[in-house]
Amino acid sequence: MVDKEMIQEKIGEAMGLERAAQKAVQTLDSRGLLKPEHTTKLSKMKEEAGKQEEEMESIVQDLTNTDGFDSSTIEEKATETAEKASQIMQTYLGENPDTQEALEFLCLAEGGEVTHYEVLSSVAKQVKNRKFGTTVRSILKEEKRHLDLCTKLAKRNASSE
Numbered sequence: 001m002v003d004k005e006m007i008q009e010k011i012g013e014a015m016g017l018e019r020a021a022q023k024a025v026q027t028l029d030s031r032g033l034l035k036p037e038h039t040t041k042l043s044k045m046k047e048e049a050g051k052q053e054e055e056m057e058s059i060v061q062d063l064t065n066t067d068g069f070d071s072s073t074i075e076e077k078a079t080e081t082a083e084k085a086s087q088i089m090q091t092y093l094g095e096n097p098d099t100q101e102a103l104e105f106l107c108l109a110e111g112g113e114v115t116h117y118e119v120l121s122s123v124a125k126q127v128k129n130r131k132f133g134t135t136v137r138s139i140l141k142e143e144k145r146h147l148d149l150c151t152k153l154a155k156r157n158a159s160s161e
Helices: 004-030 036-067 071-093 099-126 130-160
Strands: none
Touching (some): 004 036, 004 071, 071 099, 099 130
């Protein structure tokens, strides 16, 4: 039996994390915590996250029409998750963050996204709409690349300091 409530919650959380990751890159850059070489690579990642968010919004509309999902429930969870992630970022960075902490926070954020998309991928077979699983797997693949990028940047930054 499909646990529609849980799937809606996980979709909302994934979408909220997409929004939070975009905001984090923007915030960290505007605070001067990212070096120019980081900004170039992370801007591309931020752009991809924006496209992923649009893909998820589109699939939510499909799921609303084909599987009876509630888009407002998903949106509420997305908003709540984005707010929580922003609070976590503020707590994690503290008063005087440096570049290393900023990059490590992005690793944390991307790891959270990977986990949520892994969960969605595992439950996708419960959803009638096949486009959902295809979209989730495609985004998951991209999120793994994002996590790898952030990890490499953090490691490179740590070894150069």
